[in-house]
Amino acid sequence: MATLSDVATRAGVSVSAVSRVLSEKPGVRVSVATRQRIHDAAKELNYRPNFTARALKSSRTHAVGLVVPGVTNAIFAELMRGVEEEARTKDYMVLIASTERLPEGEESIPRLMGEGRVDGVLVQFGDHLSGDDLRTVTDSGLPVISINTINPGKGGSVRVEDEAGMRLATEHLIELGHARIGYAGGVPTSESGQRRLAGFMEAMATAKLTVEPELVTDFGYYPKQGAQALDAMAELSTPPTAVVVANINAAHGVLSEARRLGIRVPEDMSIVAMHDTWTAEIAWPPLTCVRLPLYELGRAAMASLWDNINSGTAEDRVIADPAPELIVRESTAPPAR
Amino acid sequence: MATLSDVATRAGVSVSAVSRVLSEKPGVRVSVATRQRIHDAAKELNYRPNFTARALKSSRTHAVGLVVPGVTNAIFAELMRGVEEEARTKDYMVLIASTERLPEGEESIPRLMGEGRVDGVLVQFGDHLSGDDLRTVTDSGLPVISINTINPGKGGSVRVEDEAGMRLATEHLIELGHARIGYAGGVPTSESGQRRLAGFMEAMATAKLTVEPELVTDFGYYPKQGAQALDAMAELSTPPTAVVVANINAAHGVLSEARRLGIRVPEDMSIVAMHDTWTAEIAWPPLTCVRLPLYELGRAAMASLWDNINSGTAEDRVIADPAPELIVRESTAPPAR
DNA sequence: CTAGCATGATCAAACGATTGTTCACGAGTA
DNA sequence: TACTCGTGAACAATCGTTTGATCATGCTAG
Structure with a gap:
């Protein structure tokens, strides 16, 4: 994997010049010639910025956690699809953390949140987790959006009608x-x-x-x-x-x-x-x-989390579009009388 | 978030002492008293090692990517459950990357692999991705285990009977x-x-x-x-x-x-x-x-990937235990004749 | 009495990127 | 001629950990 300094060497310039050129910040003073050489070198070496280094410096991992009760059901799947898709538009990745069959004293959730792995968390609580659990999550200091549960004070939430x-x-x-x-x-x-x-x-x-x-x-x-x-x-x-x-x-x-x-x-x-x-x-x-609208719920949750990460706003949203819709199939009929 | 140096200050020792004590490497020479003070300070500050810094230094992210054709089906769910569970025992996290509805020219897969986000990748190819796609993935240099597809030469694979x-x-x-x-x-x-x-x-x-x-x-x-x-x-x-x-x-x-x-x-x-x-x-x-055995396939895939990451071995495994089993329900009967 | 050595701890460099600061140089002005 | 100023680029510190090298201390042995 090529690093910034590899590119710098090849282009015959300093590391900082490369960094500035490749990150395309407005208002950087670099001559056209140098700029060109840097771009060429980067392309030739197939340079990709190292995610961990970036994350360390900027304390942004561009990843969010999705904490769900389980992954083997169709409701999760719909939600997940929404989250994934919105995350992609925001240039984020999704880390799944299933709370299904978590051994007692399991540390994976606190670790997910405490070690700076993610910029924020989406939480959907299942039957077997209590409000206390939610509190440990929201108290971590990380941006949190809870799905289908409004938590008092901390964090935002998103739910359906x-x-x-x-x-x-x-x-x-x-x-x-x-x-x-x-x-x-x-x-x-x-x-x-x-x-x-x-x-x-x-x-x-x-x-x-x-x-x-x-x-x-x-x-x-x-x-x-x-x-x-x-x-x-x-x-x-x-x-x-x-x-x-x-x-x-x-x-x-x-x-x-x-x-x-x-x-x-x-x-x-x-x-x-x-x-x-x-x-x-x-x-x-x-x-x-x-x-x-579960898919939309997933998208909205991710969008809210993104807002929360970037501007600290935390609101409680109700996803009302599309509105709940009755889909009549064959499991209902008039009573036998 | 408390850092190593916060802990060091509080315990009145150097950063390196803290690092050595908390990482519990065998053969470190630290007095019992110091050791105790470090542990106390860490506990008091609720210290957790910063994942990005660790990853940068060690070039290990303790995360793997799971590339799948889609997330809204029960087969994926079973596989995923196996991967997740094995990953947990190995202290790894799973990043989902769905190739469903990926816009043309989407960069998310190469980026997932090229930016050092993950230590390795599990790939299950769907109908809409070709062998070429598999090659771009395996050529990245990262450890790759392909699921249900044996790829020539590079990487390992895991499949069922x-x-x-x-x-x-x-x-x-x-x-x-x-x-x-x-x-x-x-x-x-x-x-x-x-x-x-x-x-x-x-x-x-x-x-x-x-x-x-x-x-x-x-x-x-x-x-x-x-x-x-x-x-x-x-x-x-x-x-x-x-x-x-x-x-x-x-x-x-x-x-x-x-x-x-x-x-x-x-x-x-x-x-x-x-x-x-x-x-x-x-x-x-x-x-x-x-x-x-899809669940077992997931576990085995993750286990193989782990081996591959840690020792570079790449083998093609067939999961034969439990053996395929016929489960007779009500969709089959003798022909009408 | 001093060289030698285990012990317990600190120093300092490195990982790769970002970014505020500094520097060299030539053009423009007094 | 001497000074300022803008331009283009390099320097260097930093993020939090890890880890090889170094150092101070007190003890034993020759």
């Missing part, structure tokens, strides 16, 4: 004629989960429908927990005729559990899920979903 | 009584695609079954291309009674296309797919698959 989305899902079932509607939500500590539940309650209240406490569960967003939720509801003397599932991953679990229990979807029970990933189409029956 | 896996899939159909079997493969330039096709041909030959050229397609590994393959076969005067799909993502496309065309699976046509990701279970019907 969970309430509106959930209202859309619930209203769809109500319009189909369902009255006894179940809710399979996220864990109680999840902020987005609380907002989604609120959206559900709101839609039910508006329609003057009562919400039986036994029909509201909060096991979590994973397939297994979706299955758990369905089990709990199926056990009731009169199970719901429809269920709103607050996350599509959980909805996949609901679907397989339904199959196992001999519950036909949508004949015996309608299912509508939050998030529209590509897996909704391959499921059977294809899932009726509410699309939230 | 494609032939054996494909034989397993094909034999399953043969055992069920199918004779007119279609094959939906990857693009012809794909090495793993060639191996899979070979496995298919081999199994057919062993069973003394003829392979009609019109039943062998090579559109690619994506859902749309799977759909395309099915379209081509469905047009034939006598379509196959079963199809081997060389990639589960393509198989999902086959399944939805079958639904669209009114082809019942498995009654009218059996489908067996390569790779067993979680999406196989949520599909309808749940897909009969051959499980290849």
Whole structure:
């Protein structure tokens, strides 16, 4: 790898001259001839600035961390795609840090943040991490954008319209004629989960429908927990005729559990899920979903982080464009009556 | 952020003493008392070594690049999980570089490799990148491990038993009584695609079954291309009674296309797919698959890269443990006869 | 009594780039 | 002629660590 001084030697000039010419700062006084020789030498040696040296001098790594609960789900994938793409336009790289199955006392997150590896961090907290964890992250002093969680005081955040989305899902079932509607939500500590539940309650209240406490569960967003939720509801003397599932991953679990229990979807029970990933189409029956702009969320998160890094501004943004959209497939139908 | 010299000041010793003590090199002569003061000071200041400075001095970034065709599929997710986990045990971080939708003339890959950001690279080539691209990557001088592609001469590689896996899939159909079997493969330039096709041909030959050229397609590994393959076969005067799909993502496309065309699976046509990701279970019907050790492939790739980085060895490894395994679900059945 | 030596610690150079400061030189002015 | 000033370029310090070389000290051995 050619260094600045290699180029300088070849061009017969000083290192600083090369640095100034190649970094193209405005207002540098270098003659046209020298400039040319430097450019030629750089090209001939295929010079590329050394990232570590640059980072050390400028304390900018041009990398951000993306802390996510796991990488093996379609929601992450969409988010990730947005982050990646925005990062590319900003000339940044993305370091993935999965908090899935992190051994107790694992240091990787604090190290990621404390060792100057990244200029900032994007955090999406999963079910198994608490607000305390978020605080250790935001207290690190690094610019942080939290995804789908608004943290008090520190850092910025970016989220989607969970309430509106959930209202859309619930209203769809109500319009189909369902009255006894179940809710399979996220864990109680999840902020987005609380907002989604609120959206559900709101839609039910508006329609003057009562919400039986036994029909509201909060096991979590994973397939297994979706299955758990369905089990709990199926056990009731009169199970719901429809269920709103607050996350599509959980909805996949609901679907397989339904199959196992001999519950036909949508004949015996309608299912509508939050998030529209590509897996909704391959499921059977294809899932009726509410699309939230996850890709855009990823882009916005990265864009916000960039702003935060460069100007220290930290705002809480709600991504409302495109608005939540109901995508009707085959998992919902009018109740059997 | 506390630096070495902050710690040194606080402990009343020199910077080099601190460096030596904290890096715990064997055979450093430091008194117990000094050692203790240094450790105390470091703890009090919450000292963490600056990664960029370290990287500059040692030319080791403790980061590797993972170049993949895309991040929104379950195969990537499994692989990624393996890479991540192995990287963690090796104290390495993973930088994702997706080649999906890279604008023409994009510099991100060469830059990733040329600027000393990473100690090595893991490359999985997709359909849209050629052998030339692989060469530009391997020619960079960085340690490279290619995943599922053996590249001539340079770098190491790691792959799974494609032939054996494909034989397993094909034999399953043969055992069920199918004779007119279609094959939906990857693009012809794909090495793993060639191996899979070979496995298919081999199994057919062993069973003394003829392979009609019109039943062998090579559109690619994506859902749309799977759909395309099915379209081509469905047009034939006598379509196959079963199809081997060389990639589960393509198989999902086959399944939805079958639904669209009114082809019942498995009654009218059996489908067996390569790779067993979680999406196989949520599909309808749940897909009969051959499980290849993708997670282990990811781990092995990272482990090989680590070896390569540290000792310059480059070998071509085949991950045979666990062996390919047939997972029978509901997309295969005996032919209608 | 002093040369020799292990011990415990500091000095200082280096990694590659950035950047404020200085310097040499020739043109323009008094 | 002597002075200033602008121009084009080099000098040198710095970022935080690592590491070979050096040095001061107290002890043992000849």
